[in-house]
Amino acid sequence: MGLFSRKRSEAVEPEDVVEPTTSGPWDLEDKPSLGNRVDLGALRIPKRPGMSLRLELERSSSTPVAATVTIKDSSLQLQAFAAPRTASLWDEVRPELATSVKENGGTAKEVEGDHGVELHATMPVTTPGGSGTRTVRFVGVDGPRWMVRAVFSGKAAVDAEEASELESVLRGLVVTRGTNARPPREVLPLTVPGQPAPAAADDPQGLDALGVLRRGPEMTETR
Numbered sequence: 036m037g038l039f040s041r042k043r044s045e046a047v048e049p050e051d052v053v054e055p056t057t058s059g060p061w062d063l064e065d066k067p068s069l070g071n072r073v074d075l076g077a078l079r080i081p082k083r084p085g086m087s088l089r090l091e092l093e094r095s096s097s098t099p100v101a102a103t104v105t106i107k108d109s110s111l112q113l114q115a116f117a118a119p120r121t122a123s124l125w126d127e128v129r130p131e132l133a134t135s136v137k138e139n140g141g142t143a144k145e146v147e148g149d150h151g152v153e154l155h156a157t158m159p160v161t162t163p164g165g166s167g168t169r170t171v172r173f174v175g176v177d178g179p180r181w182m183v184r185a186v187f188s189g190k191a192a193v194d195a196e197e198a199s200e201l202e203s204v205l206r207g208l209v210v211t212r213g214t215n216a217r218p219p220r221e222v223l224p225l226t227v228p229g230q231p232a233p234a235a236a237d238d239p240q241g242l243d244a245l246g247v248l249r250r251g252p253e254m255t256e257t258r
Contacts, residue, residue: 060176060183060208069209075102076226077115081207083200090225099225104204109191111201115210116182117217124182124219125175129154132173141168149202150174155192172198174205181212181223 059066063079072079073088080088080102091101091112101114118124132154133143141158154173159166172187185205191198212223 059206060178060210062178062181063209063211064179066209072207072209074226074228075099077211077213077223078102078113078225079209079211080104080113081204083204086204090227093222099227100222102225104201106200106204107190107197109187109189109197109201111191111204112186112188113205113208114184115212115223116184117212117219117221117223118177118180118182119219120180123177125151125177125184128182128184128220129173129175132156148174150176150205176205178210179212181210183208183210 069079072081075090083106085106087105089103090099091103092098093100101112104111104113116124129145129152133145133156136143136156136158139158141156143154143156146153146155155170156173157168157170160169169188170192172192174185174187176183176185187198187201189197191201210223217223
């Protein structure tokens with residue numbers, strides 16, 4: 036199922052002060068100060084100089100289900116999912132991601148990273164200039180009844196220095212799960228700033244299993 040269908044846009048004024056962050060993503064209860072963040076409902080994303088941000092929409096319902104942050108030549112896609120109270124959802128879905136990558140002709144390997152075990156994947160792609168490969172880095176972070184899946188692409192997927200600014204976005208992320216009962220793996224829907232929360236997607240588990248970034252609508256830019 037495709038993710039992206041139509042454009043939503045809203046300007047957000049930048050702020051000069053960047054809050055130092057070292058240990059996120061945070062649960063809302065553990066991070067009551069939400070200054071200098073874009074409020075997308077389930078995700079509160081830190082603003083960074085030179086950052087562009089877009090929402091990715093589930094095609095059939097136009098529900099915002101992911102946010103992609105781009106800084107220079109690198110991107111970070113963020114999604115939040117409902118998760119069990121105890122078991123690690125990331126440990127459960129990571130092997131499924133690896134299997135999906137391999138079934139689509141790619142390779143995947145587990146690598147120990149700052150957030151625990153990551154999945155580094157290389158997948159075949161077709162470009163106007165011919166065929167090639169694309170490397171992405173999947174990171175999963177388990178929180179209280181939620182999981183964040185972060186997908187680094189571009190230079191940030193292969194170069195730690197290039198990834199540092201996007202890593203700071205991930206570490207400054209705040210998740211607002213809410214108190215509603217949700218089945219594990221259900222995507223926590225996002226909201227456009229200033230607009231009411233959308234209804235849940237009809238098929239929240241039918242999203243792009245590989246988390247591969249596709250060009251979506253531009254929502255805001257911080258200069």
